[in-house]
Structures are given as C-alpha cells and as structure tokens.
Amino acid sequence: MPMPSTTSRRTLLPLLAAHPGGRSSATCRYRCGDACSQPVPNTSDNTYFGDVVQTAIRRRAVLTGGGAALAGVAWAAAPQPAVAAEDLPDTDHRLRGFPSIPPTPADVDDLVVPRGFTWAPVISWGDPVEPGAPAFDVDHQSVEAQKGQAGYNADYLTLRLDGDRGWRSRRGVIVFNNEYTNPEMMFPDWDGSVTAEQAEIEMAAHGMTVVEVTRRNDRSPWTYRRRGTRNRRIHAWTTFALDGPAAGAAWMRTGADRSGRRVLGTLNNCAGGDTPWGTVLSGEENFNQYFDATDAPDPEGRLARYGITSAGRGWEQADPRFSLVEEPHEVNRFGWIVEVDPDDPGSTPVKHTALGRFKHEGATIRLAQDGRAVAYMGDDERFDYVYKFVSRRRYREGDKRHNLRLLSDGDLYVARFTGDGFQDGEYDGRGEWLPLIVDGESHVDGMAVAEVCTWTRLAADTVGPTKMDRPEDVQPDPHTGRVYVALTNNTARTPGQIDEANPRAANKFGHVIEWREQGDDAAALRFRWRIVLVAGDPSDPGTYFHGTDQREVTPISCPDNVAFDGEPGHLWISTDGAPGTLGTCDGLFRMPTRGRDRGLVEQFLSVPTGAECCGPVISWKDRSVLVSVQHPGEGGQSGYPYLGDSVPRPGVAHVYPRRG
Template sequence: MTTPDRLLPLFTRSHGGGRSSMTCQYRCGNACDQDVPNTSDNAYFGDLVAAGVSRRAALRAGSAGAALVGLTAWSMPSAAAAPSSPATGAGAGAAGAGRAGSSALGFTGIAPTPANVDAVKVPEGFAWAPVISWGDPLFAGTPAFDFDNQTPAAQREQAGYNCDYVQFMQGGPGDNGAHKGLLAFNNEYTNDELMFRGVGSSADLTDEQLEIVQAAHGITVTEVARRNANSPWRWVQGGARNRRIHTDTPFAVDGPAAGSVHLRTSDDPRGERILGTLNNCAGGETPWGTYLSGEENFNQYFNATGAPDPQGRLKRYGITSGGRGWERIQDRFSVTKEPNEVNRFGWIVEVDPQDPTSTPVKHTALGRFKHEGATVTLTADGRVAAYMGDDERFDYIYKFLSKGTYREGDKRHNMGLLSEGDLYVARLDGDGAADGEYDGTGAWIPLVVDGVSKVPGYSVEEVLIWTRLAADRVGPTKMDRPEDVQPNPVNGRIYAAMTNNSARTPAQIDEANPRASNKHGHVTEFTEAGGDHGALTFTWKIVLVAGNPSDPQTYFNGYDKSEVSPISCPDNLAFDAAGNLWISTDGMPGTLNHCDALYVMPLEGAEKGRLQQFLSVPVGAETCGPVILGPDSVLVAVQHPGEVGNASPDNVVSQFPYRGDGQPRPSVIHAYRRHGR
C-alpha cells in the first residue's frame, strides 16, 4: 500500500520525555509530571565504589553552565561521527542509512522520516497493508465500524483500540496450509479525544462513551488469511477462534496470592475472580502456544482521592487522585469505595488463543508491578524462565523460575508452570574503566524461593502484591525505564530495552545507566552464567547507547557511527531467524524530530552494531509489537496514529491506515517484499 506524504505543522511538545501532551495523558497518566515513585535509598554508585572509581572521577562536567552529562570512566571507543542537521537531527547516519545486504532481509535502510509526515515508509522493493484496524468486525453478526455511531455492544465485538504487543501463530485448529493463521494483540489504552467528536478530555465523556472506552481496552484475537505467499495477511471476520477480551471479561487468579484478603472486593469476596485486564502493553509467547500480556500503567484508571495510604503502597505504584472518570459508572475504580480493586491489576495474564471459551488467568507468582510484558524460555533442566521489566523511571528488572518443568505436547500441564516458582530482581555491578565499555557482572536477588519470602518483614503474599516495595528492600539496580526483556533464540543471551529516564541526575548515574537526563535510552545484553537461564548470576554489557550518531555519548556495539541510523527510545525487541536484534521505538518525535520506527542491528559478524532503519510509522504514532515472520515479512502494530496535542476528529492529523474514512485507526500492518512486481 502506498500513499502520498502528508506534511503537517510541527507540533509543540511540552513534556520532558519528548512526548505530546495527549500521549502523556492517556499512555501513563502524566507519569513524568508526578514524583518518581521509587524513593528507596538504593545506592547508585555502589558499583563505582566497588571498582575503585571516585565519584569525582566518574562525572564529567560540561562547559560553563552546562549539566553534568556522562561518565568519563567508561567513555566509548571513538568512531566516525557525522555532523547533524539542525532541522532534523538526522546527521550522516541518515544519509548513510544502509546498503543492500546489510541485514537478514537484504534491504537498503531508509532515511529517518520527519516527525510531521503522515505516511508509512518501507524500503525499496517492499509494500505494506493493514491486517486489522480498530473497529473491524470480528464476528459474523458484528456491525461494520461506524465512527459516528459507536456503541458498547459493537465495540465488544470489534477490534480494540491502541495495538501494542502482537503474536502470530500457525499450526492450530483451522490453520489448513501456509496461508491461514491466528493473530493476537494487546489493546493498551484509548485516546478519548480522538475516538469521539466534541470531547476535550475524559471528563467530557458520557456514560455510554465511557462504556465504549472500557470495551476498547484489552486483547483482540482473530484468525487471519492470505491469498498466497506474495500477498499480505488479512483478518477473517467470523473466524472460529476470534475473540475480544475487555474490562468485563472474567479472569481466574492463581498462584500464592490467589484468594488473598488484599484481593477481595464486594463483588468478589473470595479474591479469585477478576473482571477485565487494563493497559496491556507487551507480552510473550509460551513454548506451549499461549499468549502472555503485561498489565502496565493500570494506576491511571483508579481515583484515589481521599484514600488513606499509611504504608505508601498507593504512592509507590503511582496511584493518586485523578483517574479517567471510570468511577462514575463503576465503583470499583474508586479506591475509597473498593480499596482492594486496584491490587487486582498489574499482573501477567495468560490467554489460550486457540480456545475462545477458555478463561484467561492472572498469575500472581510473577509479581505485581507495571509489567511491560513477560518473555519466556527454558532452563537447562527444563524449567521456565520468564523475564520482565517494570516500566517506570528507576525501577527494576525481574526473573521468574518455575518450580515445574516443561513437558513437550502436554499443554494442560504446561499451562500451570507460571502458577508456582521463584521470583528474583536484578542487581547490576559495573567493572570500572579498564575495558572501555559499559559492562560488568550481576546477580538475581531472591524475593520468593521455594514458597518462602526472602524479604524481611514481608509475607509471600505481600512480596507478590507489593513487589515494588519488597524489591526496594533488597538493593536491586534502579534502571532507566526497563521495558521489553527478550531472550535471543540464536545466541541464548537476554536483551533489555531501557527506553529513557529524563529524571536521572548526574549524581545518579552508574555504569548500568550511564547518562544523566537520559532521553534516548539504551539496550543491555545479559549472558547468564554457563549459558543457563536458570543461573542466578550473569555478565552484562550495553550494546546500544541510543541517540544521534554524532553525539559522542552514543555507541553502536563498536560499529563505525558514520554508517548507522539515528535512534531514540527503544521499546519493543524481537529477533529474526539469524538472531539479529529488531528494535521498535516510542518517543522519537520529541527527541530526534523523527517519526517512530523499526530498526535491525546484527549482533555478530562484520556487521555487528550496524543499526539500520527498516520502517517508519506516521505522525503521532508509535511502533510496537514487531513480529519477524521471515526474510521478507514483518508484522508491526501502529499505535495511536495522529496522537498530538491539538488533534481531534474535526482537526485530523493522521488518516492512517488511509482507508478513506477520514479518521485515524490504530492497526496491525504487514510489511512484505513485492516479489515479481
């Protein structure tokens, strides 16, 4: 699919993280305008002291009046850097965006797209098409999407709103041949001002519109098909496995905290049945074929005005006054009326996408925090290791190890593996200046092991329900918004995206988070001891320090920076069959003045570190959920197109996916090589 570029005015951004005010409001409840929830006294410079590096030597002062911005002790090896353009910040990294054959796809990297362009850009020789968009009907009797005549009943049977994590599956019932499959994706949040005319904020929504908004959250599952290997995937209306999971869908609760007094409410006095899932961000696919989804910024949906917080539990999770008005139609979103309802969100949920009648589960054994997602792999002895990031400034990276072991072909058994096991949180220690890299050793600090709490003063239930506070007590490393944490199936290492942290001060930098006011983020590689995901120690190394390649602080795994693309705010990670790292971004319009994009970076060989841009999404949109289907085929979720501060249905900023209906519709798209055309 091709469309002419639509150039729009560059919009003023008022938030320190670089996002538009609309993004900050609906994505995370203006988290960057709130106090940092983590006020624990974990030392930032413990690794520096251990390495014998003084704080004075570790900090580098800028010119007179400038902020302290980096670490001299671990300055990166010099590499060629090109001058940047004041207009775009692109630099020669954009001009030298790539040469054919530089990645597993063999594409020529594209130049960065200016942030005000309303278009999807793909490499020469590729095309793209929408697979499914917000409002597309899922069932045989579901009405077609009608922007000006939405209803709660229709939305519960239509594709949900903002799409994030994407999972593509084949080989299930009904997948006859290579041209049928199953697609599942998260519906993270809604842009209320873009969904309805005449709405200036969530406070303006009618009760019916609030119901529509609630129904647009959750998870969408749909069968997909294509005509042949050279055509795009497309959703199938009426597919036997199609399903919508939303805020009124019943969930079971399992694990050590199931039935806890802290999970009981008026409607669920046993604490074993929860309605709905909220703010589903990333996720993970299990070896037994189920779908994991992380409940992330759930805090913003609850109004805590007047609620007591003597132990600081609400504050540590960012649950304050406000909310999005949902308490107007359901008391459970008022913390004063239902104080335990908020504890029922912030979990990893598991869905069997092959069975639309199955009850999804919230797994308490994996802890409660702002889950970006959970990605799983197997240990040497057959247990499940799940890696998780807590997407908040100065929060932590976690690992879960199952008690039971995986049984090939025994789905019923395997679906219980996330119900019982051990939970750990990561400490990263730097090794100092000797090797000229940001790297070191680390350990997984126990929180719960063999059903016993390892946190003084906390029961197992308390560790799992208030995981953030429990982790604060054992001294993990405060990270720069750890988001996706992904195992690489080829080299066996773990890769974690630190999206950014503009709140980190010069006094708070350490080797694992080496920049103050870190607006661009970085990617860290973990190697578990002995190559075993069941190990409790590891080594680590930062393989990407994002930003404009002309910035001396950036680093691309040692590659010549005149040959790489600019990148900022890494978010979701994925791998192709060769083990190359794919990175989607969230926030580049406000940091580099580029549209968000999808990149690939080889991790081995002569091209190691040569980051190239594959795709860019339209103005106001975020790139999410990349799935690398093969050497010529990629699925991407285009989330919140047109999400800029002054946009509305009567002031349309993006018309993506350009289906002629005049309004932006978040969509999963398929980018594919045009063979024989």
C-alpha cells in the same frame, strides 16, 4: 488492498509539544497518566554501584578521545520540513534483505517502507471481530458494538501459525494488546471530559484482540477472517481467574468477588510474550491511572509506590469499582501478567500472581536446562527494576494441561547490575539475581509470600537491586540464549545517580543491555552484562553502537520493544519517542548483535506522524514484518490506515515484498 509506501503526504495539524521523555503530551496523559510529570514512585535509598561518575568520564574519553562527560549529553535534532519518500536519499547498507530507509521527519503522515516492499493494513480499531458485531461507524459507537470490534491502540503483537509448515504456513491467529484509549480522537463530539457512556466504550476498547488470519503466498498480505472460529475480544468485562500465592488473599476480595479469585477485565496491556505451550502472555502496565484515589487513605505508602495518586480517567462514574473510596481492593487486582489461550475462545484467561505485581511491560519465556520455565520481565518506571521468575514445575512437551500450571508457582528474583570499574573499556560487569521468593518462602523480612507478590516493588526495594532507566521489553535470543532489555529513557536521572548500567544523566534517548546467564542456563543466579547500544544521533559522540563506526549507522531513540527474526544475531528494535528527541517518526530498526556488522543499526520502516511502532513480528525467511501502529496522529492529525475517511484508526499493518 496493499497501500504503497510512496503515496502523497496528507495535510497535518501542528504536533503538540513533547514531554521530556520524547512522547507527545497526549501520549503521556492517556498511556501513563503523565507519569514523567509526577514524583518518582521509587524513593528507596538503594545504592548506585561503582565509582560511577569517573567511570562515565573514562568511558566517554575512550569513545571520543576526550570532551565533556557522557552525563551531560543533551542533543536533539531540530524538526525538518516534510519531504516525499521518493525524495529521501538512500543510505549505504551491507546486510542482505533490504535497503535501509533514512529517518523520516516527524510530520510526515505515511508508513514508509524500503524499496522493494509494500504494506497493507491487516486489522484496525473498530473492525468487526465477533459474530454480530457491526461495521465500524465513528459517529454511531456503542458499548455493545465495541465489545465485538477490534480494540484501540494495538501494542504487543504475536502471530501463531497453524500446522507444522513453519513460516510457509498460510493460516494462523494473531493476538494483539489494546493498551489504552484516546478519547479526543475516538469521539467526534468529545468536549474534554468523558461521559459515563464514553467511559464504557473506552472500557470495551481496552484489553486484547484475537483474530484468525490467512495469506495466499509470501508476496501477499495477511488478512483477518471476519468469521474466524477463534476470534475473540477480551475487554474490561471479561472474566479472569486469579491464581498463585496472592489469589484469595484478603486484599484481593471485593464486594463483587468475595473469593478474591475472579476479576473483570485487564487494563493497559503493553508488551507480552509467547509460551512454548502455545499461549500468549500480556503485561498490565500503567494500571494505576484508571483509579480515582481522591481521599483514599495510604498509611503504608503502597498506593504512592505504584503511582496510584490521581483522580483517574472518569471511569468511576460508569463503574464504582474504579473509585478507591468505594472499592479499595479493586486496584490490587491489576498489575499482573495475563495468560490467554488463543486456540480456545471459551477459556478463562488467568492473572498469575506468582510473577509479581508492578507495571509490567511484558513477560518472555525461555526454558532452563532442567526444563523449568523462566520468565523475564521489566517494570516500566523510572528507577525501577528487572525481574525473573523461575517455575517450580518443569515443561512437558505436548502436555498443555500440565504446562498451563507452570506460571502458577515458582521463584521470583530481581536484578542487580554491578559495573567492573571500566577495566576493559566497555560498559559491562557482573550481575546477580536477588531472591524475593524461593521454594515457597519469602526472602523479604516482614513480608509473607502473598504480600511480596502483591507489593513486589516494596519488597524489591529492601534487597538492593539496580534502579534502571525504564526497563521495558526483555527478550532472550532464541539462537544464543543471550537476553536483551530495552531501557527506553529516564530524564530524571541526575549526574550523581549514574552507574555503569545506566551511564547517562537526563537520559532521553535510552539504551539496550545484553546479558549472558552463567553456564547459559536461564535459571542461573549470576550473569555477565554489557551495554550494546547507547541510543541517539550517531553524530553525538556520547552514543555507542556496539563498537561500529558511528558514521555508518542511522539515528535511533527510545528503544521500546525488541525482537528476533529467525536469523542468528538479528536484533530488531521498535521505538517510542523519536519525534520529541530526534524530530523524526518512530520506526523499526535492525541491529546485528554479532559478527563484523554488530551494532550496525539500520532503519527498516517508519510509522505515520504521531504514531508509535510496537509489537514487531519478523519472519526473515519470507521478508514478512508485522507491526502495530499505535496512536497515529496523536498530538496532531493522521489519516492512517488511509481508508478514505479522516478517522485515524490504530491497528496492525503487514509489510511484505512487492510483486515484480
């Protein structure tokens, strides 16, 4: 049943303190192993480009007419009391389609949508997916049950429609990542340490979920098919094939896999992307936190460069492969881009080593002018890099068997963003793609191709790319070909480390960069870039909204995922960190990238207290928006999806026009 956006608010527990980056303490612990509290893994001495401090000061003066340097901005709103949605004032809006909502205070437990829209849960953690899976029962969980039920903490989300009717299709399949687990919310009897059985349930709740969906019309919600023939759970025991240069390497071989070509499971899957040949890509991100590195030797610093330094999450008591002392090579088999065919539930998913190994937020595909597949990727770590892969083979329309090999072999590059010294009054400049692997040859001294693919961070450190503020989702605009990267935040950047592409020290609000490849060719090795959003509260003069009057926009913080909706120039941004930086719930925002309204950030929805908004899929022809509601109530309490019990269940929600 559709859930109205203006239902009464639920009683909440106090929110836990946020880490400097804006996330709750629980998010930091379970998603990334408290990465922001650990030493920065990138200790390379790459140069910061340009006369950066003076550039920032000059930029700040142009935007505000003087005042303190942008590097010193550290604004945050105080938390506000909860109010009902009907009591929240409307904001002016100029774009057709929806009346924007105002920011929602961080302790409001509701999924708030614009007037004229409603929402419904599509699928939630524990819903039965595969044949024989039982109905969800929080008090009677088991490993076998969870293997057949929807996974935990939905993140990246895609909807692939059946047939050739486009957005008018009423059938399809959705795929969503199950990034990580929250044992303190999953298990009613959790006492602060995970048991072997609970560890196995967590392992089963990771991975990906594939389900068929149907819809009656464009004013009804998508619902999942309990007996869909393509329904599938991918978890920590699912068999994956390794391909590309590093497959079969000595450091890929384990006691259970002497070939180094077969891996069990995928972990911490964050964002992803669709391919033109009908498959789905998924990025293994904070895989480092699952492995117990206690007493593990690291003479070459490879473990430290990937943040593999903790005691893990206790999974080694259920499976010794998660102990680096017991199985030192298992960790090398994670940190890859995964490819899944949602139309073939019996197919073996693939981990593509040719795309490099790092904390992949995801990978998105654009075809080059000569038909080669280009994958854009961000490494979600403070001071890490943006990457590009260009396939050796060319895409063939309708030849899926051929196209499934496109990501197995190609060239790998890392980005350098060079500022122009503020000659035109904008944060902008030129960029170049620095080669790591070209034509099957390594361009990194002392490292073979397979080593570059496996220890990509260390390889990239040697060629001088730009250290970025946590590059997450990277998306090309399907209409213009321009590419957008969300830089979520970086509170560790000091004033002496700012550059024109990362112009704010102690950057807790984040920003978005746009670039245009030379000749509009995705395979080009040069590009022009500019910052289109410096996030934060618009009353802060250090923010920037693509030139739009800051009095007309809504606050936004910590951009995470970016997407497009089928209308030219409509960039959508979902956020992760607003509660700890603005005192508001995270949500989904639209920002035009061209025309007189470019930079006019408007908020479409907000997710419940403690939750993060992920994986937006927008079809603006029928005003349909799908989002993943991740970790509702994390650090507090939520009743999402409000099914009559008190168990918060992350999952997928559908927002659509209200009838009447």
